Amino acid sequence: MKERILTGDRPTGPLHLGHYVGSLQQRVRLQQTHDQTILVADLQALTDNGQNPKKISDNILNVVADYLAVGIDPTQTTICLQSALPALSELTMYYSNLVSIARLERNPTVKHEIHYRGFGRTIPAGFLTYPISQAADITAFRATQVPVGDDQLPMIEQTNEIVRRLNSIVGAPVLCECQAMLSHFPRLPGIDGRAKMSKSMGTAITLGATENQIRAAVKAMYTDPNHLRITDPGQIEGNVVFTYLDAFHPDAGFIEELKTHYRRGGLGDGQTKKILEDCLQSLLAPIREERQRLMQDKAMLIEVLRQGTEQANEVSQRLLLDVKRALGLSLF
Known part of the structure; x- marks a missing residue:
């Protein structure tokens, strides 16, 4: 059986060279040797774009087109939409009862992002619980490898904490731990040299750049x-x-x-x-x-996403049922 990989992107805009060298090239290679699922993480994108949902919906097909344009093959890789997978939201709710607010606030990635975005105590609840949602994504597909940048390592650590906590409570290995898979260029700087490449800061070169x-x-x-x-x-x-x-x-x-x-x-x-x-x-x-x-045939892009989401829904629902049974919540 092939090792399972989960990866994905927030559809906040077209993908750029940082994504290409940090993850997309790697995904093209991994689809030959691994069981790979790529999540278009629209729900997580809303955690800091809740006042502008159109920004997210407008970019979903942009991201799918980027995937296909660089060589990701939907017959080898499952490409799916997060918001169309109800198991992920339900798992997030179960896992949220296993993590304290204090632990979420100690997460180095969350702390950095809160400071970077100037949230302070106005941080959206969805953004604070981002690591829990990510744990739901990873465990829903029983992923054992997760390609991430080095800034996401605390997220992997917190996912594994949730896995161990739930397994301890139910007394069985219902969930499996995962490992981070770092690329050779996990963080490409923006053209100004000050931080990693960013669409919002105007320091990125998109894959569709003229x-x-x-x-x-x-x-x-x-x-x-x-x-x-x-x-x-x-x-x-x-x-x-x-x-x-x-x-x-x-x-x-x-x-x-x-x-x-x-x-x-x-x-x-x-x-x-x-x-x-x-x-x-x-x-x-x-x-x-x-x-x-590809962008001239949006019906085809939607169909690629629909088919992948159907496959992902079957996989994630099976894991959800295992968790509910283990927790004693599956009565019918």
Whole structure:
């Protein structure tokens, strides 16, 4: 039996290069060897977009198109919609009785996000309980591997705490623990170099970016502020252009030579940015074209999502029934 994997994305906008290098490439490979489910997490996206639900509904098919455009095959990977899987919400309710508010507030990822979004005590209840919802998603598909960024490791830890707690209460291994699967580039910085790539902060290059958008983004990229003249030695560390070259350029040997040249001086930022732009234009052109073609047939995208959701519903309902029986809540 293939090992089970659950992964997914919040449909708050089209996916970008951070998603591509952090998870999408990995998913394309994993679908050949694993039983993989990808969740379009619209319910979780509402936890900090509750006042603007249209933002979420408008982007669901955008995300599905991104999946297919990069090579995720719906005949090999189950693509499903979170809000159409009632077992997930019911599991979330059961698990919420096993976790204290204090424990949720101690979750490092939640603490960071509360501070980042300036919630304070106005934090939506749904956002605070995000880790519980994520635990429901993972356990509903009996996933043993969960591809995540390093900032999501506390979520995996909290999922496993819930698993152990429920198993201890019912006296049987109803749920299984999972492990985080980190990519080689779990966190790609934005073009400004200050944080991970973000759609909301305008520091992302989307998979559907036009040639002009790619060119403008590369031109605006943060480099070495002390590299004022071409002859000056340059610093690679923290230089976003070289971070992206490491992530996306197919010739690692050439990039190492480029780094050596930049460090000793004699290589301008304009030249390194041109190399990166050419690389990204070549990478994104076929994805953009395929994405445009897919978005012209929204009925097909909806059907892919419907079929995957039907399959996911069967799997998640079986796990829900196991949990209810273990808790003594399945009387009929």
